[in-house]
Amino acid sequence: xxxxxxxxxxxxxxxxxxTRSRELxxxxxxxxxxxxxxxGEIPTGPPSAEAVAARARTVLPDATVVSVATPGCAxxxxxxxxxxxYALVPPEQRCPYTSSDPVPDSARRDPRCVSPFxxxxxxxxxxLVDDGAALAALTGAPADELAAARRTLATGGxxxxxxxxxxxxxxxxxVNYNSGGPPTGRLLPxxxxxxxxxxxxxxxxxxxxxxxxxxAVPLGYLLDTAGSPTDRQMEMLTDELYDIGPMSAQVATADxxxxxxxxxxLLAVASGVITLGSAAVATGLAAAEGRRDLSTLAAxxxxxxxxxxLSLCQAGVIAVLGSALGIVAGLGSAVVVLAAxxxxxxxxxxxxxxxxxxxxxxxxAALVVVPLVAMGGAAxxxxxxxxxxxxLD
Numbered sequence: 001x002x003x004x005x006x007x008x009x010x011x012x013x014x015x016x017x018x019t020r021s022r023e024l025x026x027x028x029x030x031x032x033x034x035x036x037x038x039x040g041e042i043p044t045g046p047p048s049a050e051a052v053a054a055r056a057r058t059v060l061p062d063a064t065v066v067s068v069a070t071p072g073c074a075x076x077x078x079x080x081x082x083x084x085x086y087a088l089v090p091p092e093q094r095c096p097y098t099s100s101d102p103v104p105d106s107a108r109r110d111p112r113c114v115s116p117f118x119x120x121x122x123x124x125x126x127x128l129v130d131d132g133a134a135l136a137a138l139t140g141a142p143a144d145e146l147a148a149a150r151r152t153l154a155t156g157g158x159x160x161x162x163x164x165x166x167x168x169x170x171x172x173x174x175v176n177y178n179s180g181g182p183p184t185g186r187l188l189p190x191x192x193x194x195x196x197x198x199x200x201x202x203x204x205x206x207x208x209x210x211x212x213x214x215x216a217v218p219l220g221y222l223l224d225t226a227g228s229p230t231d232r233q234m235e236m237l238t239d240e241l242y243d244i245g246p247m248s249a250q251v252a253t254a255d256x257x258x259x260x261x262x263x264x265x266l267l268a269v270a271s272g273v274i275t276l277g278s279a280a281v282a283t284g285l286a287a288a289e290g291r292r293d294l295s296t297l298a299a300x301x302x303x304x305x306x307x308x309x310l311s312l313c314q315a316g317v318i319a320v321l322g323s324a325l326g327i328v329a330g331l332g333s334a335v336v337v338l339a340a341x342x343x344x345x346x347x348x349x350x351x352x353x354x355x356x357x358x359x360x361x362x363x364x365a366a367l368v369v370v371p372l373v374a375m376g377g378a379a380x381x382x383x384x385x386x387x388x389x390x391x392l393d
Contacts (some may be wrong), residue, residue, distance in 0.1 A: 004326025030119030141196030157189030268366035
């Protein structure tokens with residue numbers, strides 16, 4: 001029973017943690033799309049998107065390739081990354097609390113303090129400068145929204161994915177300087193993408209970047225693929241592109257890369273083997289103690305199959321009780337542990353999602369099968385012949 005309880009408790013915790021990880025997982029690009037970035041210093045004359053596409057299609061035939069650039073400081077400056085552009089949330093929409101404040105309970109129910117987006121965990125991209133060519137591979141938004149967004153970019157505007165930032169068709173974009181200079185900004189025409197990937201994005205048109213005193217700094221390339229590339233294809237892709245420029249590749253995935261199913265199966269098998277061994281030992285001891293009873297049954301003419309039936313029933317009772325009590329104890333222990341963890345997150349700020357109680361089906365299925373295997377083994381390995389003992393006077 002202890003082995004079953006331990007494996008069930010650990011299995012529930014592992015499955016619950018995996019479920020929570022899946023809920024928190026947010027790809028930075030539509031799943032399957034690839035970001036290629038230059039390794040080391042960005043070359044002064046990076047390869048064209050057409051040259052990269054020609055090489056990439058030898059590995060991913062259906063891929064489309066577009067260049068991507070980030071906003072940087074314009075002019076002859078030593079560090080173009082000294083400038084960073086942000087789309088501001090209007091003052092009336094901003095959360096009045098910061099992470100360092102003692103937060104009252106009302107803050108957890110304030111819609112201004114609930115972000116509509118999750119931070120991407122696999123592929124990170126800053127604000128971009130684009131004329132609309134990269135929007136589809138970047139956001140995966142519907143075609144009608146992409147067309148409207150491209151029209152806004154063509155008129156010198158910007159595209160955001162957070163509708164809260166747009167007021168009367170405009171958004172305030174601010175440029176911060178890492179060197180410590182005062183921020184600058186201005187209102188620009190804006191369009192909010194509501195469909196597609198749930199990631200906070202800011203895309204500046206080349207005209208908008210110029211109006212803010214910024215320039216487009218090449219970052220790399222976006223590959224819009226028909227399906228998620230395999231690890232082998234990613235290795236072949238970087239090898240193929242090495243001749244025209246060393247690049248690193250990141251692929252967006254819909255789910256976390258870790259898979260706990262092998263561990264859950266291993267826990268189920270281990271607890272099942274221990275339960276079977278315990279049932280076999282207990283059944284053997286019970287049969288040894290009941291040998292005189294079997295001799296009495298043989299003397300009164302009992303059917304030889306009685307011995308096998310008794311062993312089967314004994315093994316079933318032992319295995320069923322051990323598995324049932326172990327499952328109940330394991331589930332109870334896991335619920336207590338998860339409740340304690342959730343209590344810690346209940347007081348955290350910003351609000352963290354709690355651990356759900358996820359019962360691994362593979363573990364329970366294996367433990368349900370164990371009593372049947374124990375009963376079958378007892379019936380198979382028990383001799384039918386009843387023992388007859390001669391009493392010595």
